[in-house]
Amino acid sequence: MKLSLKDSLFLGFCAVFIVSAKMALRLHLKIPGHSMFFTMFFLLIARGCVKHRLAASFSGLLAGILTMLLGLGKGGPLLIVKFILPGLIIDLLAGVIPGLFQSVVLCMLAAGLAAASRLLTSLLIDFMVGMDTTIMLQHALIKSAGSIFFGMASGAAVPAVIRKLISHGVIDEQGRP
Amino acid sequence: MVGSNIVSKQSSTIISLDRFSYAYPGSSDWVLRDISLQIKAGHCYFLHGPTGSGKTTLMLALRGLLPTGSRQTGEIRRVSSNYAGHDQGFAGLIMQNPRTQLLNATLGSDVAFGLENNQVDPLQMPLKVEQALEQVGLKLPFSQPVDSLSMGQQYRACMAGIMVMDPFFVMFDEPMTQLDHEGREKTLALIRDLKKSGRTVLVCDHRSELLQEIVDQSWYLDEKGALYDRARVSENLSNSSGSEINKVVESSSFRDKQSQKDNILHQPRADAECIIRVKGFRFENGHHGQVIPALSFDLVRGEKIAVCGPNGSGKTTLLRSLVGLVQPFTGSIEIFGRTPRMSDLRGRVSLLFQDPQKQIFETTVFAEVAFSARRNGLSEMQISEHVNTLLERLELDHLATASPHLLSYGQKHLVGLAAVLAGKPEILLLDDPFAGLDRQRTRKIMELVTEIADANEITIIWTSHDTDSVANWADRVIDLSEMKLNHSQKKPGPISAKTLIATPPSVQKRSLGTGLMLILSLSLSMAAFAARSPVLLAGLTAMNFGLIIVSGPKPLRFMRKSVVFFFWQAVLVVLLYGFRFGLPEGIIPGLQTAWQLFLAFWPGMIFISSNSQPRIMRTLSHFLPYRIAFVVAVCLRFLPMLLTEIEEIRETQILRGARIMVVDLKNPCFWPDWFSCLAVPTLIKTLSLAGDIALAASARDFGISTKRTVWSGD
Numbered sequence: 001m002k003l004s005l006k007d008s009l010f011l012g013f014c015a016v017f018i019v020s021a022k023m024a025l026r027l028h029l030k031i032p033g034h035s036m037f038f039t040m041f042f043l044l045i046a047r048g049c050v051k052h053r054l055a056a057s058f059s060g061l062l063a064g065i066l067t068m069l070l071g072l073g074k075g076g077p078l079l080i081v082k083f084i085l086p087g088l089i090i091d092l093l094a095g096v097i098p099g100l101f102q103s104v105v106l107c108m109l110a111a112g113l114a115a116a117s118r119l120l121t122s123l124l125i126d127f128m129v130g131m132d133t134t135i136m137l138q139h140a141l142i143k144s145a146g147s148i149f150f151g152m153a154s155g156a157a158v159p160a161v162i163r164k165l166i167s168h169g170v171i172d173e174q175g176r177p
Numbered sequence: 178m179v180g181s182n183i184v185s186k187q188s189s190t191i192i193s194l195d196r197f198s199y200a201y202p203g204s205s206d207w208v209l210r211d212i213s214l215q216i217k218a219g220h221c222y223f224l225h226g227p228t229g230s231g232k233t234t235l236m237l238a239l240r241g242l243l244p245t246g247s248r249q250t251g252e253i254r255r256v257s258s259n260y261a262g263h264d265q266g267f268a269g270l271i272m273q274n275p276r277t278q279l280l281n282a283t284l285g286s287d288v289a290f291g292l293e294n295n296q297v298d299p300l301q302m303p304l305k306v307e308q309a310l311e312q313v314g315l316k317l318p319f320s321q322p323v324d325s326l327s328m329g330q331q332y333r334a335c336m337a338g339i340m341v342m343d344p345f346f347v348m349f350d351e352p353m354t355q356l357d358h359e360g361r362e363k364t365l366a367l368i369r370d371l372k373k374s375g376r377t378v379l380v381c382d383h384r385s386e387l388l389q390e391i392v393d394q395s396w397y398l399d400e401k402g403a404l405y406d407r408a409r410v411s412e413n414l415s416n417s418s419g420s421e422i423n424k425v426v427e428s429s430s431f432r433d434k435q436s437q438k439d440n441i442l443h444q445p446r447a448d449a450e451c452i453i454r455v456k457g458f459r460f461e462n463g464h465h466g467q468v469i470p471a472l473s474f475d476l477v478r479g480e481k482i483a484v485c486g487p488n489g490s491g492k493t494t495l496l497r498s499l500v501g502l503v504q505p506f507t508g509s510i511e512i513f514g515r516t517p518r519m520s521d522l523r524g525r526v527s528l529l530f531q532d533p534q535k536q537i538f539e540t541t542v543f544a545e546v547a548f549s550a551r552r553n554g555l556s557e558m559q560i561s562e563h564v565n566t567l568l569e570r571l572e573l574d575h576l577a578t579a580s581p582h583l584l585s586y587g588q589k590h591l592v593g594l595a596a597v598l599a600g601k602p603e604i605l606l607l608d609d610p611f612a613g614l615d616r617q618r619t620r621k622i623m624e625l626v627t628e629i630a631d632a633n634e635i636t637i638i639w640t641s642h643d644t645d646s647v648a649n650w651a652d653r654v655i656d657l658s659e660m661k662l663n664h665s666q667k668k669p670g671p672i673s674a675k676t677l678i679a680t681p682p683s684v685q686k687r688s689l690g691t692g693l694m695l696i697l698s699l700s701l702s703m704a705a706f707a708a709r710s711p712v713l714l715a716g717l718t719a720m721n722f723g724l725i726i727v728s729g730p731k732p733l734r735f736m737r738k739s740v741v742f743f744f745w746q747a748v749l750v751v752l753l754y755g756f757r758f759g760l761p762e763g764i765i766p767g768l769q770t771a772w773q774l775f776l777a778f779w780p781g782m783i784f785i786s787s788n789s790q791p792r793i794m795r796t797l798s799h800f801l802p803y804r805i806a807f808v809v810a811v812c813l814r815f816l817p818m819l820l821t822e823i824e825e826i827r828e829t830q831i832l833r834g835a836r837i838m839v840v841d842l843k844n845p846c847f848w849p850d851w852f853s854c855l856a857v858p859t860l861i862k863t864l865s866l867a868g869d870i871a872l873a874a875s876a877r878d879f880g881i882s883t884k885r886t887v888w889s890g891d
Contacts, residue, residue, distance in 0.1 A: 005874060008804065009867035012812040013819065017863075020820060045860065065797065065809050068785065079781070128706040129773045132766075135753045142749070157852050164857050167540045168582035170864050 033146025
């Protein structure tokens with residue numbers, strides 16, 4: 001199924017929200033992982049509103065490119081991977097769990113799993129630099145624990161928002177804006 | 178291109194509709210019903226009708242831009258032989274809001290957008306763009322940022338973006354609505370020129386009187402979507418223009434009234450309580466940076482004041498200052514005897530913007546209207562009584578259980594108004610709220626607002642760029658257009674496009690190309706993962722230093738930023754190594770790992786700081802599919818606009834009683850407000866913006882081919 005230009009732009013704007021939340025909050029809150037709250041929220045919204053099998057991944061890809069372009073992250077081109085991975089997990093889960101966006105619990109789990117991808121990214125990078133295994137795990141856990149917590153918190157809000165958007169008629173039951 | 182030869186035969190039909198009906202996907206109601214019309218070459222047509230009657234839909238049908246998956250009957254016929262000879266386009270459509278149609282950041286690149294989509298040779302583009310800009314009277318540099326243009330200039334930039342594609346048939350969707358007097362005059366001149374050059378023009382607007390000299394035929398689209406032919410405009414005027422004549426009478430009486438009112442500008446009623454006091458107030462006005470002369474006025478309870486002025490004169494800034502969102506440049510503002518603060522004014526002041534979608538979030542009209550009443554502490558019984566009364570007076574009672582988002586444009590405005598009135602505010606701020614509505618509906622709403630305000634002693638400040646529409650009912654008028662200073666000095670002067678083509682402004686002088694830098698950065702980043710010895714790491718550090726010296730715009734500043742980043746990363750890694758291996762032993766390997774990690778990220782930071790966004794975008798567009806590159810570029814372009822929209826949504830909702838200030842985070846009971854009052858309207862607005870941009874891009878032939886050429890003029 002091909003994405004329409006309108007859908008692509010909506011996914012692009014979800015990416016913009018992720019990036020702008022990151023931009024707005026990094027100066028004020030010093031809690032590790034808090035930006036994952038918005039990343040997960042908008043990736044789930046992207047997939048909930050646009051029923052394309054790679055909607056969240058597309059949004060993640062765009063968020064990665066935008067973050068890189070705006071110089072917000074510190075990984076240069078590697079940033080794209082950091083955003084695509086959670087998107088892919090959400091797309092995968094949305095594909096195999098039909099009622100994902102109607103259930104608070106399922107959305108929280110999906111968001112938690114997707115946020116845990118930060119653990120994978122961190123492990124991968126630390127492994128590539130040859131870090132000690134124990135330290136590698138500790139480092140990855142410290143970096144991703146907050147992300148998982150905030151990711152799950154945002155997942156709890158998604159079904160209510162999707163329901164409201166459907167009831168307003170701005171997206172239909174099939175998730176087409 | 179304007180000035181090109183028109184090969185079509187005058188009076189030959191170029192497009193016709195035969196019993197055409199249309200319904201949007203998912204909707205059971207027909208928007209257009211049984212429409213039959215013929216559009217002939219070289220004619221000028223005028224289309225009018227009430228708000229929400231389907232005028233834009235009809236124009237989209239004529240342009241071939243209606244959404245797929247919809248229901249339609251009848252036939253649309255285009256006679257291609259009658260408009261042969263045009264480079265790219267048969268029809269061009271200029272929509273109402275210029276801000277969502279300017280898809281690129283600079284004037285030249287934006288005008289050239291349609292040429293890129295039609296794969297015009299980049300060498301030919303500058304001349305075509307220059308001609309189109311000349312045609313619309315916009316002699317500005319190609320590199321001029323479109324956001325620095327006034328609303329009128331932006332609208333003309335949109336026109337240039339269509340004219341550059343050499344359309345034979347040009348459609349204008351409500352061109353007069355967003356424009357001030359100067360902008361209207363220039364738009365009218367262009368329409369006249371287009372007609373003179375033999376093109377066909379269709380103008381959809383509420384103000385027929387402005388176009389009567391040009392129009393050959395006028396159509397009226399009623400609320401049910403049926404089209405009526407209204408003979409010649411001159412006949413139309415003599416037959417039906419009770420309303421037009423009334424308007425002329427109203428305008429002249431308004432002028433008398435205004436001149437009387439101006440004299441009493443600083444004389445509030447002695448017996449009433451003064452609730453707003455503005456003294457020597459000045460503010461810096463937008464991107465032009467000019468400061469208007471000092472403004473002083475007092476406002477008593479129950480008074481109604483109109484603030485008028487052209488686009489960009491600072492009307493919205495004044496309103497935002499009144500609720501404490503913008504600090505005055507000089508002078509002071511007092512509301513209820515105190516310096517305004519949002520948290521103090523919540524529930525006492527309401528603000529209604531032009532777009533009602535910014536505030537609507539509930540699932541029924543009743544719940545939407547009841548929200549602010551509930552937040553202002555009214556009991557459920559009082560809420561029910563008050564809301565029902567309001568809905569009845571605004572003739573919305575039969576829609577109490579309907580979704581506010583499924584209502585017509587005009588009905589949404591009424592719901593927005595009812596929602597802000599339901600909180601029983603003491604002050605009502607209306608920011609040009611009915612700019613897109615027809616005159617009849619606007620007049621009716623104004624009468625209702627006045628009646629409700631008089632009954633409840635609500636003080637009203639109403640801004641508008643259209644003085645005629647608000648001044649009749651206002652007790653006093655402030656005209657900001659007379660207070661502007663040095664505006665012309667701040668505007669960029671006309672510059673020959675040819676001169677600019679010869680000397681394009683460079684973003685930065687760099688020794689390395691963006692593509693080469695990207696490859697170098699990626700290579701250095703990857704090499705850092707493999708470097709396991711201090712010698713190799715030192716070598717890579719030196720290479721990165723070299724890259725900074727060769728390409729970095731501000732090496733010292735960048736180095737300071739890099740050191741801070743390295744420090745925090747090193748602290749965490751060294752601490753972990755310290756815990757694992759003991760502190761003295763863990764420091765060296767910890768530092769080495771942190772150094773290696775830093776070198777993996779540093780080239781990315783160098784790459785970003787050395788290149789501007791457009792350059793990176795242009796480089797990435799070689800690697801990314803053009804559609805993705807376009808989406809990224811457009812999202813970057815609209816990011817500031819979207820953030821402003823979100824801010825406006827937040828301000829409106831706070832004043833309605835939503836608990837979405839940072840201090841409200843302390844109370845978990847109010848956390849859902851962030852989603853329902855802020856996230857939902859934001860997403861709805863985003864969906865709508867995405868639709869508008871997609872439409873604007875499609876109207877300029879985006880996606881007609883899998884390849885595009887690239888503008889390089891600026």
